[in-house]
Amino acid sequence: MPQPLRDLPPDLQRGSKVLREHPQLGINIAVICAAWASVEGQLGTIAAFILGANSSVATRMYLSLAGAASRNAVLRSAAAHLLPTPLQKELGELLVEYGTRQKERNRIVHAEWAYSPAFVDALLHIDPSEETAMFADVATALFGAPITGKIRLPATAHAPTITSYRQKDFSAIETRINTLSERAGSLWVKLSDFRHKEWHEYARRESEPALYPIAPSSP
Numbered sequence: 001m002p003q004p005l006r007d008l009p010p011d012l013q014r015g016s017k018v019l020r021e022h023p024q025l026g027i028n029i030a031v032i033c034a035a036w037a038s039v040e041g042q043l044g045t046i047a048a049f050i051l052g053a054n055s056s057v058a059t060r061m062y063l064s065l066a067g068a069a070s071r072n073a074v075l076r077s078a079a080a081h082l083l084p085t086p087l088q089k090e091l092g093e094l095l096v097e098y099g100t101r102q103k104e105r106n107r108i109v110h111a112e113w114a115y116s117p118a119f120v121d122a123l124l125h126i127d128p129s130e131e132t133a134m135f136a137d138v139a140t141a142l143f144g145a146p147i148t149g150k151i152r153l154p155a156t157a158h159a160p161t162i163t164s165y166r167q168k169d170f171s172a173i174e175t176r177i178n179t180l181s182e183r184a185g186s187l188w189v190k191l192s193d194f195r196h197k198e199w200h201e202y203a204r205r206e207s208e209p210a211l212y213p214i215a216p217s218s219p
Contacts, residue, residue, distance in 0.1 A: 009116035028170035042184035
């Protein structure tokens with residue numbers, strides 16, 4: 001698993017150029033992005049099968065929602081009204097796993113990446129939010145200190161965590177995301193079967209003669 005580093009590595013190289021200069025590791029970030037796009041597509045298909053009628057419009061509406069929380073709320077609400085309990089439960093479990101994997105994916109995508117010759121087989125992950133918080137502490141200490149005084153950083157100030165990601169770490173994340181995608185695909189197949197059975201039952205009922213046939217009207 002990814003390992004946090006105790007000390008700042010020597011000759012730290014930072015920025016997007018790192019991924020271009022070390023493509024054998026940088027390609028993993030693109031692969032994870034592509035795997036996640038597949039998950040989003042599978043969930044859109046799930047939304048279509050849950051909502052049924054006008055599924056094309058429904059899917060577009062679902063995908064236009066900003067943020068996973070809004071999308072998941074739509075799925076849960078629709079499932080509660082339209083699906084039997086076993087499928088509701090399976091969807092709920094899938095969305096829990098989705099949330100876990102999304103945090104993992106976001107950590108990869110929303111990061112600054114670095115490289116050090118001391119870690120030739122790894123990319124180094126820097127959390128931008130932690131780094132921003134550190135600079136905020138520095139700015140507060142700097143502008144709050146007397147002109148001739150010493151700068152005293154608050155006790156809470158600390159450098160951002162730097163974590164090493166090796167090939168096996170990227171591959172493990174990719175595998176977990178692909179597994180989630182497969183689970184989502186399996187669920188929408190079940191939803192498709194459920195919808196087809198519903199439709200056949202409806203068609204059967206509609207084709208049956210009425211219990212009390214209406215007498216023809218008099219001329």
